[in-house]
Structures are given as structure tokens and as C-alpha cells.
Amino acid sequence: MKGTNGKIVFVTGGENGLGATIAKKFAKExxxxxxxxxxAVNGEKVDSKLNSLxxxxxxxxxxxxxxxxxxxxxxxxxxxxASNHAVNGLIKSAAIEYASSGISxxxxxxxxxxxxxx
Numbered sequence: 001m002k003g004t005n006g007k008i009v010f011v012t013g014g015e016n017g018l019g020a021t022i023a024k025k026f027a028k029e030x031x032x033x034x035x036x037x038x039x040a041v042n043g044e045k046v047d048s049k050l051n052s053l054x055x056x057x058x059x060x061x062x063x064x065x066x067x068x069x070x071x072x073x074x075x076x077x078x079x080x081x082a083s084n085h086a087v088n089g090l091i092k093s094a095a096i097e098y099a100s101s102g103i104s105x106x107x108x109x110x111x112x113x114x115x116x117x118x
Contacts, residue, residue, distance in 0.1 A: 005030035012036045012064045015043035022108060027053035034058045036073070064090070 009026040013019035014035025020042075027033045027050045034057070035050070037043055043059035050057035062069040065086065087107065095105040 002029060006032075008032045008034065010034045010036065015039045015046050015059065020046045023050060023057075024053065027057060030054060032056050034060060036060045036062055036064060038063050 004026055009023075009031040011019055011023045011026070011033060014023040014033070015037035016039060019035070019037065023033050023035050023046060031054065033050050033054060035043055035046060037059075038061065040059075040061045043061060047057055047059035060073055062073065091105060091107040098105060
């Protein structure tokens with residue numbers, strides 16, 4: 001997560017568990033963190049913690065699997081979600097689309113893990 005100081009970092013699922021931990025690590029590195037997820041109460045709590053770690057953070061309520069919801073945040077963002085590679089397809093598509101602008105898009109995708117939702 002080094003090298004993200006001063007960068008804007010978008011963390012889906014950042015309002016819970018591993019996503020919240022990742023968001024906090026980026027904030028500690030000096031990134032502006034935008035967390036995106038469906039659990040508003042948790043999202044607002046995490047956002048409050050992030051604001052104590054970095055100058056600016058933001059929580060956006062929404063479902064990354066909803067093309068309409070996600071594209072309302074990123075106008076014109078090329079979303080292609082297929083059942084066999086939903087998240088990977090999204091990340092790859094965005095990375096290709098924005099590479100020429102010098103924007104790097106990556107994903108941290110752990111294997112199955114026990115969380116309150118499992």
C-alpha cells in the first residue's frame with residue numbers, strides 16, 4: 001500500500017471487516033479513501049475513523065454489483081459484469097479503460113474467510 005500517499009483510493013466493501021481494515025491502512029499511508037458499500041451505519045462509522053487518519057475520506061452507500069448504482073458514481077465507467085467473472089471482469093475493464101490516463105486499478109481479493117456475513 002506504499003506509494004499511495006496523496007492518491008484517491010476506492011475500496012468496495014470498505015464498511016466492514018477486511019475492506020475496513022484495508023481502507024484504514026490506505027488512510028494511514030496518506031491516501032484519500034472512498035469507501036463504497038451497502039451498510040450505511042457501518043460505513044459512516046468507518047468514515048468517521050478514516051477522517052481522523054487522513055485529511056479527507058468519504059462513504060458512498062451503494063452496491064458494486066448494481067451497474068446503475070456503480071456507474072452513477074463513475075459516469076461512463078465501463079462496467080461489464082458477467083456471472084462467471086463479476087469482480088475480476090470489473091477490475092480488468094476499469095484498469096484497461098483508465099491505463100492511458102495513468103490511473104492504476106487493482107484489487108485485493110482474498111479467498112473465503114469467516115466474517116459476520118458468512
